Amino acid sequence: MTMTTLILVDCQKDFHSGGSLAIPTADEDAKRIAQFIRDHATGIDRILATLDSHQKLHIANPSFWVKPETGEHPPPFTIISSQDLKKKVWQPRPDLSFQGPLLDAMLHPSVFDGRPAFMKEQNSLDLEKYCIAYAERLEAKGGFQICVWPEHCLIGSTGHAMVDVIQEALYEWTEKTGRTVEWCWKGQNLLTEMYSALEAEVPVSPSTALNQELVDSLRQSSRVLVCGQAMSHCVNYTVRDLVQHWPSDKTSQVTILTDCASAVPGFEAAAETFLKDMKEKGVMLSTSGELTL
Numbered sequence: 001m002t003m004t005t006l007i008l009v010d011c012q013k014d015f016h017s018g019g020s021l022a023i024p025t026a027d028e029d030a031k032r033i034a035q036f037i038r039d040h041a042t043g044i045d046r047i048l049a050t051l052d053s054h055q056k057l058h059i060a061n062p063s064f065w066v067k068p069e070t071g072e073h074p075p076p077f078t079i080i081s082s083q084d085l086k087k088k089v090w091q092p093r094p095d096l097s098f099q100g101p102l103l104d105a106m107l108h109p110s111v112f113d114g115r116p117a118f119m120k121e122q123n124s125l126d127l128e129k130y131c132i133a134y135a136e137r138l139e140a141k142g143g144f145q146i147c148v149w150p151e152h153c154l155i156g157s158t159g160h161a162m163v164d165v166i167q168e169a170l171y172e173w174t175e176k177t178g179r180t181v182e183w184c185w186k187g188q189n190l191l192t193e194m195y196s197a198l199e200a201e202v203p204v205s206p207s208t209a210l211n212q213e214l215v216d217s218l219r220q221s222s223r224v225l226v227c228g229q230a231m232s233h234c235v236n237y238t239v240r241d242l243v244q245h246w247p248s249d250k251t252s253q254v255t256i257l258t259d260c261a262s263a264v265p266g267f268e269a270a271a272e273t274f275l276k277d278m279k280e281k282g283v284m285l286s287t288s289g290e291l292t293l
Contacts, residue, residue, distance in 0.1 A: 004293055005046040005221040008033065009197065009228030009235045009261075011166045012052060014152040014159030021152040025262040026163075026229055033227055033260045034169035036288040041176045043293030046221070049170070050197040052153040052234065053160065053185040057096060059131070060149050060193050066093045077266075080146040082135035085128070092127040098191075099124040106191050111204045112137065134192070137202045144201060146193070153187070184214065196237035198245075215245045223253050225291070227260035232267035236274040243281055251282035259287040 011033065013019050016026045023029075037044065057064050062073040065080065068088050074080070080090050098106065103125055109115045118130040138144045153160045162170070170181050187194045189208050194200040198215060200208035218224060226239050235256070243251055256278060263271035279285055 002222040003045045003220060004043060004223045004225065005048060005218060006037070006044050007197075007218075007224060007226045007228070007238070008047065008049040008166065009226065009238055010050055010052045010153070010230075011163055011228045012153055012159060013161050013163050014052075014157075015229040016163045019152065019159050020150045021264070023230055023262050023264060029227070029229070029260050029262055030163050030165050032288050033257075034165045036227075036257070036260065036291075037166070037169040037173050040293045041173050044173065044177075044225075046179070046182070047170065047173065048182045048184060048218075049162065050184045050186055050228070050234070050238070051160065051162075053155050053187045054151075054153050055188070055190060056151065056154060058187070058190050059134070060147060061151050062148055063151070064092060064096070064190075065090045065148065074148045076148060076150040078148040080135065080148065082132055082139055085132045085135055092131055096127055097124065098127070105207075106189050106205055108205045130191070134202055134204075138193070141201065155188070195234045196241045197234070198238060198241040201237075210241075210245075215242070218242065219246065221253070223255065225255050225257060227257040227288075229261060230264045230267070231261040231271040231274065232263035233270070235261045236270065239278060239283070240274070243278065243283060252284055254278075255284040255286055255291065257288050257291070258285050259289070 011030060014021050015023050016030060054061065062076065065074050066072065068091055074090060084090055107115055112133050118126050120126045135146055138146065174180060184197055186197050189200065189205060192200045192202050192204045192208050194208060199210040203209040226235060228235055239254065239256060243254060246254060256275065258275070275285060
């Protein structure tokens with residue numbers, strides 16, 4: 001039995017025109033994605049849609065950080081290194097509170113060298129110590145530092161929703177095929193970044209560790225097609241993680257729809273490197289118009 005799965009990565013309003021992190025060509029990408037779904041409705045057996053899902057005080061949002069001397073938040077696209085944190089160029093705002101059930105949900109007791117190393121009296125988290133350790137582990141992965149993004153995809157906001165043109169195509173696909181779209185939220189944990197839909201950049205809890213159940217279900221597909229936003233970030237790292245856990249002799253089963261994803265402006269080189277790396281690993285690159293199902 002063959003099964004074709006389409007993964008829609010973060011096709012949300014905040015990444016499209018009028019959104020807080022709009023990508024200039026995302027609207028055109030969305031139109032092509034919607035048309036692809038309509039043209040191949042009966043050939044697509046499964047659709048998995050990921051949703052970037054943040055709260056205001058997420059570690060990659062401006063409100064999490066302050067400049068100690070002034071209390072000012074960093075502007076979007078500020079890069080914060082572990083050395084910046086050690087020198088107190090930036091620090092987590094001092095009134096942030098993580099304790100009790102919220103802390104238990106976000107940080108596993110064994111995180112890093114053990115959660116007690118980051119605890120203050122009254123069982124609250126020492127955020128300065130935690131953030132330095134987090135930044136060091138992020139940097140150790142290579143190519144990563146904390147990037148402060150414009151607030152985007154806040155849970156409950158309009159920008160969190162799927163962009164209309166694709167949502168309409170999904171409704172039509174469901175009506176035509178009798179199948180249901182599967183939704184995968186990512187990014188809810190305030191204390192780690194999660195570009196990939198499969199695993200956080202620095203796993204700190206069971207919900208941010210590798211989603212083995214999702215990986216196993218995707219591996220039941222004979223073909224996986226991936227598109228969405230952004231080619232430089234969430235498409236990039238979702239596909240990298242998927243390929244890492246895919247049989248090495250079957251990576252040609254994974255296809256990136258190259259005209260249905262775009263890079264965040266300023267990160268075009270990351271997108272180009274991603275496509276080059278995936279092609280070398282045997283992943284297929286195709287436009288939506290070239291692909292036949």
